[in-house]
Amino acid sequence: MRKNYFLGLAANQKNVWRHLFTKATEEDAVELSKYLSRRYDGETILCKNGRSALALALKAYFNKGDKIIVNGFTCCAVYEAVKAAGLTPVFADINKKDLNFSINTLEQLWANPATHDGSPICGIIIQNTLGNPVDIKAIERFAGKHGLIIIEDLAHCAGLEYADGREAGTVGAAAVLSFGKDKSIDTTSGGAVVLRHHYMREIKTPDEPAHKSDCLRERFYPLFGSWCRRLTRIHLGGILMKFLLKVHFVERSADNKLDLSRKPANFEAKLALEQLKNLKPTEDKHLREFCLVKNRQAVLDELKEAGYYFDGFWYEKPVSPLRYYKKVHFDEESCPVATEVAEKIINLPIYYSKNDLKGAQEIIKKYTEDENE
Numbered sequence: 067m068r069k070n071y072f073l074g075l076a077a078n079q080k081n082v083w084r085h086l087f088t089k090a091t092e093e094d095a096v097e098l099s100k101y102l103s104r105r106y107d108g109e110t111i112l113c114k115n116g117r118s119a120l121a122l123a124l125k126a127y128f129n130k131g132d133k134i135i136v137n138g139f140t141c142c143a144v145y146e147a148v149k150a151a152g153l154t155p156v157f158a159d160i161n162k163k164d165l166n167f168s169i170n171t172l173e174q175l176w177a178n179p180a181t182h183d184g185s186p187i188c189g190i191i192i193q194n195t196l197g198n199p200v201d202i203k204a205i206e207r208f209a210g211k212h213g214l215i216i217i218e219d220l221a222h223c224a225g226l227e228y229a230d231g232r233e234a235g236t237v238g239a240a241a242v243l244s245f246g247k248d249k250s251i252d253t254t255s256g257g258a259v260v261l262r263h264h265y266m267r268e269i270k271t272p273d274e275p276a277h278k279s280d281c282l283r284e285r286f287y288p289l290f291g292s293w294c295r296r297l298t299r300i301h302l303g304g305i306l307m308k309f310l311l312k313v314h315f316v317e318r319s320a321d322n323k324l325d326l327s328r329k330p331a332n333f334e335a336k337l338a339l340e341q342l343k344n345l346k347p348t349e350d351k352h353l354r355e356f357c358l359v360k361n362r363q364a365v366l367d368e369l370k371e372a373g374y375y376f377d378g379f380w381y382e383k384p385v386s387p388l389r390y391y392k393k394v395h396f397d398e399e400s401c402p403v404a405t406e407v408a409e410k411i412i413n414l415p416i417y418y419s420k421n422d423l424k425g426a427q428e429i430i431k432k433y434t435e436d437e438n439e
């Protein structure tokens with residue numbers, strides 16, 4: 067295929083400018099809080115990022131040492147939050163169709179005596195991976211039967227409507243939002259939690275303003291990101307990104323630090339509110355489309371050859387990224403499907419238009435796993 071030098075040029079320039087120049091005040095953060103409290107019907111706490119928001123939700127509802135069921139195909143941010151709250155994750159395997167635990171995998175997990183060694187399982191985090199809804203009715207029944215508190219993680223699925231018409235984030239005891247890079251609400255960083263039941267424990271609300279250096283870095287990220295993607299076509303994008311990471315002008319999403327004392331930047335609160343207001347609940351809320359391919363490296367080589375910049379997959383390991391995976395001590399045998407999917411998955415980047423992606427889809431199709439295998 068001929069190399070296409072114009073891919074992604076129509077990318078969102080408005081977003082770059084909005085990030086750089088949006089003026090905001092404390093008042094914008096208050097507005098966002100009010101909006102979230104209304105939309106998700108609870109009490110809102112704004113946070114530095116999604117993982118801090120999740121950690122606060124867990125601290126509010128669970129005791130140190132409790133176990134909590136986590137989707138066996140997830141981001142290190144979730145693991146970090148579970149650990150920060152002093153809980154132990156119990157990973158549930160997924161299915162290939164929607165990358166979520168299903169009622170079957172949950173029942174199997176529950177039936178395994180090893181699952182119940184030590185402290186009790188008290189909760190379950192619903193993730194709706196990549197915007198694919200779980201079977202909410204069945205999972206609610208399961209949670210009810212076993213007395214589990216449901217926490218909804220909306221990082222991938224803000225605005226998703228479940229099959230029964232309820233909006234994701236209105237079912238569990240808490241709705242956790244991330245405003246991080248490439249999430250369904252994306253202001254580069256930031257997060258929030260809406261606590262819905264009266265909670266067991268007082269938690270300390272973050273009250274320190276965002277770091278100035280973090281704000282500056284986050285304002286520039288969409289600009290730097292777009293430069294890097296463009297320069298990829300002449301093989302310089304990777305070099306520029308390495309340099310920007312080295313001098314800390316850019317931070318990898320996975321490295322965004324959990325911090326329970328800081329608020330998001332005001333400009334992020336303002337942008338998040340704009341995006342949320344435009345987010346109408348629908349059943350079709352794919353965050354990133356995915357396919358499972360047989361020889362991922364070959365696909366990536368061919369995509370690169372054609373001028374596409376495919377940065378990272380959700381997810382390259384059952385708990386991603388690779389750099390953090392070792393720390394998790396993930397038991398691959400207990401989650402064989404998640405382990406296999408992590409080796410085969412490829413996501414379509416969200417910064418290309420549908421038209422731009424046609425060429426990539428043709429390449430990927432040649433390697434796509436047969437559904438009946």
Ligand SMILES: *Cc1c(COP(=O)(O)O)cnc(C)c1O
Pocket residue numbers: 115116117118140141143144193219221222244245246249256257319322
């Ligand atoms: C990214 C992510 C979060 C939160 O991420 P932050 O980077 O801390 O905002 C939470 N859950 C999932 C599933 C995620 O992918």
